[in-house]
Amino acid sequence: MNFKRIQWIFLVAFLIFDIVVISTLLVQNRFTISNGSYNQQTMIIKEMHGDAISCGPLSNRQQTGYYLSGSRSSDNGQLEQQVSRLRNQDCRFNDDELTSELNTPVKINPRHPAKRLDRMVANPRLIALGSDYQYSPSLSDKNVVIYSQRVANRSLFTNEGQIRFRLNANHEVTGYTQTYLENVKTLRPQETVISQQHAVAWLYKHNLIPNNSQVRWAKLAYTKLLATNNHNQAVYLPTWVVEIKTKNSGTVQRIRVNAFNSTVLKGTPANVNTDDKTN
């Protein structure tokens, strides 16, 4: 082997070494610049489209919310006290729930049920405490129209504050059931919550959105975090409720994400014993 060839070999070897080291240094620098959480989220949303997950535009707006407490209106509660004022219906209050049959069914437009029902809900002789409820299109379907109670300027997505209007095949409301959350109190001053985009990106990152599916909606609403034995009061918090439909099987699931700390809320809320054992 002559000297020139050795020189050639060395030149190539060092050149490769230099290129590799320089490129790793550059790549690392680029990474540190571009991994702000905002960019990460938009990248994740792009990745989702690659996995055939479709979703509408997601908002990045910062919103706020509270920890709230309240109890379901029961015997002699606010809801039952209103019952005597109701007209043109047969109603009874049982198990903390008002069940009513309308004397004459109310015809509604199945595409825009709120057009007719908003008027009915606003009338205190037809619906008790109706001004506290608002139409929830995302929870309603062709058999039931749901009005959710509003607490702290947001809807309550639990069955403790809802009016469920039953529809028959002729798109007529024949009756309804109603629950009411009373004694709603703020437990902690307002705090910021995660954005809609953050919530959906988080679900995807933790493999909770299956491939080939559709994110139908993601709404920020109050849901129940836990129940206590203190006068049956429960704790509610802002939650991103996300509905996902699998395209092949057509199954629909709803996932709740705690909007304060982005954890998934599963199963029935826990019970907390607030008794003071030290006394």
Added chain:
Amino acid sequence: MIRKLKTNWLSIALAVVVIVSLVLSGIIWTNPFQYERPRKEVLSNQAQQMTTQSMGDLYLPTTVVKTNKNNKQEMLYSQKENLVLQLQKTIKHWQLGHASVVKTNNSDVYLGYLRQANSITLTYPDEVAGSTFNQTFSQSIDSDRVKQVNHIVIPLNGRHEIYLLSDHHYGVYRVRISKGDVTKLWKVGKQAQRVPVDHKIVNGQAVMVYLRSFSLPVLSYQVNRQKIDNLSTNLLGTSRRTNIATHHYDNKTTYTDGTNRRLVYHQQNGTINYENDISKDNVDSTSQLPSHFYNVLVKAGMPLDNIRYDGESSHGRVLTYRTYAGGSPIINENGYGGAKMQATTGGIERYWMSLYTIQVPLPTEEQNVKLAATSTVLNELHANSHFKDLHGIRVGYLWKTSNSQVVKLVPTYFVRYRGNWVDYTEFIK
């Protein structure tokens, strides 16, 4: 010359690449962190995804005081509105300009600015660096000039300036508002409760005193108990090394991972001590510690929504964090709900933490607690033989365990005794 170059070009090119490789090796050798850092950064960012709190939110002022046109001060307090958050959001939209020194080393002038008529004052529990102020409020004031901040005084009479006050040497700094609308702050705290207060200089620090007796609610929270296995893995574990050895001895468990890191868990009270010898060369500088400790808290899995920076000691080498409820710190002899972190210039990092944190408030039927005026409390304490050893007085919440799931937080005065905050009633028994 050119011919010479042409005949020897191979040797010259070889020499060039060898020199380049030597330079690159030198860079990696002298600064191995360039290789380590990005990995660390990515890790902490993943953890950040879990929390909505950025570093600036950990180092927030905690007290809001409004001064009326007659220089009377009232602390604003609300169960519903988050006044600090509202003010932070507003100031973030401002553009602060040039900062200039107004006066230093004059406590009377200092108090005058702190009691400025028609203003809102935001106060930190203890001093923060100018750079930390910048981070919290998205500003870029000259942190070499404004080294420390204790109070932010915002005049509400339309002057386009704010004052940053530093208890250290009684520094008063004026900062121009080049863009921003102060009139938006007029409505802040309109619905809040008001407690009459005043500021006094005690032992070289501006202390807020309560002029009359007032009442605060008793709060109730659900207690989270983090699993020691999670906490030890969070603090000791890395992606590369996961073999953690444990050693039980006398209600204590020691976790080691074969490096210089060690974690001791005290089963009896659920507290941990962590120690890591990272050597003198690798220890963070004092200005980097606030962000370094933020990253550690995130990594440890602390729920940061109620946790605030509460104080510093040892010239900024020890920082304390506490859970805040209703604007006041929660104080507990075992450090529940908080953390104390130290990084010595000698290269040793120590953390004191506990497994217990609180996050979810619970409804409670407890009656409000009536607290006396600060002067009344001081008079009561005067009789105690330890009075001269008491430094500082503040209102906070005492952690009282109700049962394994629930803690009751009772408001009371705390006095600083031998470096710790102690319930004042301990001294008037």
